[in-house]
Amino acid sequence: MNVIKSLTQNKVAMVGFGILFMFVVIALFGPYLYDGSPWRMVQRPFLPPFQNSNYILGTDTLGRDVLAGLIYGARISLLVGLVSTTIALLIGIPLGAYAGYYGGWVDELLMRFTEIFQTVPSFALAVVLVAIFEPSVYSITGAIAIVSWPPVARLVRGEFLSLRGQEYVLAAKLNGQSNRNIIMREILPNSLSPIIVLASLMVASAILLESSLSFLGLGDPEIMSWGYMIGAAKTVIRQAWWLSFIPGVAIAITVLSLNLLGEGLNEALNPKLSGNRES
């Protein structure tokens, strides 16, 4: 409970949480509350923002409602961010746990494998994977997960390496507990806090990656996303700068709120490590 208390007292983290909460509400309920499809042509093209009260943020190059696009875009950004991070954790945690717990050749093998993924330029790998498997929500989420798991594996390995010699782990071993039990019930719960912090930052970078992929034209053709909106407005930036400006602000605010929350979590969960930060 200490953690929640220290988190709620952290103003910056709470601002981040508030903004993020707003985006989650928009993503969940927006499409039901706001009547409008992001694909239907509703008005003349290039309608500037704040001119027509029905379409507050104006229309894009094809006369589609920009606000509707933003609302549906929030959905896909958060969904891809959350799911790809979950998959990355499901890959990274077991790999790191086995490497750190068993050490020796298991560690050597798994870490060499991880290093290859860390060497390859991750954005280029994501581009190649999405292009080869054809752009869809599934390929995008999968590709982001594949390029984001290595830091998880390294972090978990480090935690396990330092915790496996602790007395409570040795006690569990003497007790005759199985390795699986020790990994799952003894060590993992004790290494959760850095994993939670990393995960919140990973959702942020996954959202950035998703937007970059759809900007390059590798978005799911069925789904409106912020990156796609910016990419589609790229060629008309001289006539209608707001078309690329508005979705970019949405991305930046979402990512910023996640980063602020992540830092707040870090301070709340690892008070010793962040002792030199400003109050």
Add this chain to the structure above:
Amino acid sequence: MSVQTLLYIGGRLVKGAAVLLVIAIFNFFLIRMAPGDPAQVLAGEAGATDAIFLQQLREQFGLDQPLYYQLWIYVSNLMQFDMGITYRQQMPVFDLIMERMPATLLLTGAAFFLSLLLGILAGVVAAAKHRRWPDSVITVAALIFYATPLFWLAMMAALFFSVYLEWLPSFGMQTVGENLTGWQKISDIGLHLILPASTLGLFFTAVYARMTRTSMIETSRLDFVKTAKAKGMKPSRVTTHHVLRNALLPVVTLAGLQAGQLIGGAVLTETVFAWPGIGRLMFEALFQRDYNLLLGVFFVSSAMVVLFNLITDVIYCVVDPRIELSK
């Protein structure tokens, strides 16, 4: 150089080669998963290729042979820099990539040094003015740039500095239609370089600024700094000679490790600014559905990262002998 150092460098070489081999094998299987017949993929573009040419390619790449043999041919071709040809340009993939390579090296190199320089400078200022307004401004700016999508920042920079202020060019690498030579050519390229390099480097500037700041604050609390202050050394000299020197090591180490990621960012920056490098080539390959070219660029950019990591490793081991040689 000692035997130990040479062994270390040798070990790194073997490791780099092993990584490239794994990526080559990975590429081989990806080509087979791309939509369409592998021969057509190797020919560059799915669909419109004549049958005789496809047959030649099948034989050249041994597509009628068993899989392990195909893999062997693919990898050994790759080792001889043969990556097939592109359909549009009718050019060997490798030659096309090498033609675009200098532009990317210039862009990423400039972005790397710019971000390192600006990031360290900002971090030092923020740490020196800890908890006063310059610290807050730099910290907030770093947070914002850390969260902004690179391609969007690039577009906004082009809009502001090029369209609105008309200060800088935002398209290509040289002014079209003017055959400049000598210094004029260099300054023309330099002007075109400013926007792409600074936007590409901005994210890393934010990263390095935050790291330098933390590292400086941590180091300034160590005992040897207290001693230097206690013996009456000038504060500015303590900062530059004692704190900065020691605080920089983790920052530079991280910078060396992350330099490879600049190549990924170059895909976005080069696309926005029409910079004629391999990142732009990757975008063109996507657009033309030229999977072979796409994978070629992927392989070469990975090779660049491996090479760069190798160079930084060697430099470190020469510059700072304390770095562990065992691994």
